[in-house]
Amino acid sequence: MGMLRVSHSIEDDEAQLASPPLTPLIVKSNTIKRPIDEAEAVSADADEGTLSKRFKSESSPEQLLADAFSSAESESSLHFEHIVRLIRPRTTKKEADPASLLRWISTLSRFVSKMQASASLLVDAILALDWCSKDAEFIAEYRHLLENLVSANASFVQPVLKMLVSSFRSVQVKDESPALLSAKFDHIHSILAGILHLIPSAPSLLTHIVTDNFPHKSESVEDNMWYLKNCMRIVSYAPVLQNSVWLLVIDKLVQIDVEIQTSLDNLDEDEYDTVLQHCFDFDGAELDSPDLLASPNTFASAGKAKEVEDDMELSMDALYESDNESDSESETSESADEEDSDDEDGGAPALIITDFREMAGKLDSMLQFMMQQVVSLHQAGNAAQEHEMLESFFSMLLVGFERTVLPTHKCRYTQFLYFKACSLSPKWCEAFLVFLAHKSFDASTPSIIRVSAIAYLSSFISRAAFLDTGSLLQCLRLLTAWALQYVEANETHKTFPDLKKDHVFYSVVQAILYIFCFRWQEIVGASASSVSNQGGYGQLPVEMTGFQRIVMSKFSPLQICAKSIVTEFARITHKLDILYCYNLMNKKSDKESSSEASKDTQPQQNQQQQSYFLTSETLEAYFPFDPCNLQMTRKFIQDSYAEWKDEEEEAEKERENKLLAAGSFGSDFSDALSTSLNHILSFSSPRGVY
Secondary structure: OOOOOOOOOOOOOOOOOOOOOOOOOOEEOOEEOOOOOHHHHOOOOOOHHHHHHHOOOOOOHHHHHHHHHHOOHHHHHHHHHHHHHHHOOOOOOOOOOHHHHHHHHHHHHHHHHHOOHHHHHHHHHHHOOOHHHOOHHHHHHHHHHHHHHHHHOHHHHHHHHHHHHHHHHHOOOOOOOHHHHHHHHHHHHHHHHHHHHHOOOHHHHHHHHHHHHOOOOOOOHHHHHHHHHHHHHHHHHOHHHHHHHHHHHHHHHHHHHHHHHHHHHOOOHHHHHHHHHHHOOOOHHHHHOOOOOOOOOOOOOHHHOOOOOOOOOOOOOOOOOOOOOOHHHHHHHHHHHHHHHHHHHOOHHHHHHHHHHHHHHHHHHHHHHHHHHHHHHHHHHHHOOOHHHHHHHHHHHHHHHHHHHOOOOOOOOOOHHHHHHHHHOHHHHHHHHHHHHHHHHOOOOOHHHHHHHHHHHHHHHHHEOOOOHHHHHHHHHHHHHHHHHHHHHHOOOOOOOOOOOOHHHHHHHHHHHHHHHHHHHHHHHHHHHHHOOHHHOOOOOHHHOOHHHHHOOOOOHHHHOOHHHHHHHHHHHHHOOOOOOHHHHOOOOHHHHHHHHOOOOOHHHHHHHHOHHHHOOOOOOOOOOOOOOOHHHHHHHHHHEOOOOOOHHHHHHHHHHHHHHHOOOHHHHHHHHHHHHHOOOOOOOOOOOO
């Protein structure tokens, strides 16, 4: 399968690792110029001694400001230079004493109507003040000054907004106590909310400012989390920014997600296994077991996955084992393992572990926080009966999924935000399934996106414990009907399997196999109920009518689909006396048989044709909702997530318990979903949509 793009809509590779220090801005004719250094703003031949001689030191702030605004333009710059140095003397590089500074701020509020481009140096000095650390009286006067300033001159709105948003980043989050941090952020939000209320056009300016100030993916978890929380708080009093902020956050989550997977790709095998054990919720047993129904690149490239031998007796005993150890035991084990790693490898693996643990912890914290936001928003919307708002919100989330998550092949965890959202609402779940089905079968969509959508669809159906049997069967009906139509319309001239040409078809068949392997108890049980066939043996449900025709077609899907999935499907269907698939897994195509017949006359051609099934690429086993190994995120979704269980009775009991805990959406949801899916594909058409 071709690799999907890993780039994103927001450029990040050249982003700065930290926000630049706040520097003065020059404003002329409503145009914001580049930041300039203070030394550039003050004339080279003007020093404090010269300015002090020119102006009376005993003059009051009122008098100095009145003289500055009443003087000719050629003289006003010197006046403003003098005032700026009184507020922030260059000799000490400190602000004026608190009492004097408070008087200046109070006086400046009465002159804002006169502040034009000529006073830009003064405005820069005002915005550069360390106002967050001042007392309540100063902050109140400072807020009054800023509100008057933006109300009097619209050209100062953007510099003020930039200063306020950059203040979220300038606060030293690692050096401050949580209480002091919260107090400072409260002040910033209070002023920002006031300005957004005063200036209707301010939100349109704020979107790009929030984006530009978002911490780089390599910055600390504290920087990212505090900024993320402040972004969500901005949305609370500026709901018009909700869509842009949420889409920005989704994009940032994907960037960190991909960074983790890309870094894992660059590790050697020993380092790779060490990182999985220490930084993710994996243990050694899981690394050594055959992950038969999991993507071989669950964490990184397929090359690092454990290969399944052709003659291996397939077993699911160790797949997706639950972590039954307590947190304290886990921490103790991790500490001991890390010490052993330090001793054996000279500290290098410990450094790698530290880096990955920080990246994983960053993504885990941010993802869990966003899930909490989704839950809170859904609860509030339901309580207020704001159904249109909830529908609009999830539509926006789908925009982010389509734009960023779906086309990103190495996205491993961000999609669980959507899994959690769908578990909360049958409307959201239906919208997600219909969206994926539409993308899967829309012939105008690039095939690489269609294949990705099919992978998401099959993985979601298999893992969503809240998805009832009726809805499961409706999805199988759609997948089977499309695949059958494809076979009937294209088999006539088919001579041998061609993964490249029929990529979407093979992806659909693999989706059916995967779903069946995960939820065969429900599928066969539904069939048994409908035909009164005890135990459901020997019968597929009516929704899978024609599936035998599909697997026996010239397309030979069981030879192309992932071997681990095909083998497990063959085992289950043989046990249930439904299908015997083993002969179809190794059946030679007509073209290969023909090549063997010409063995003596065309040895070179024969060699190439005989090796077709040995050298051709099989379909990638990619399932985006494979078990989540971020600890906090996994706990957040565990009640609605279906794990693989080898023992049939245990699996059925576990699923029933989860359906009760998570709350199955029931028959009403199934009926609504069926109606929606019927619009995706015309079942009366002999050729369908490809």
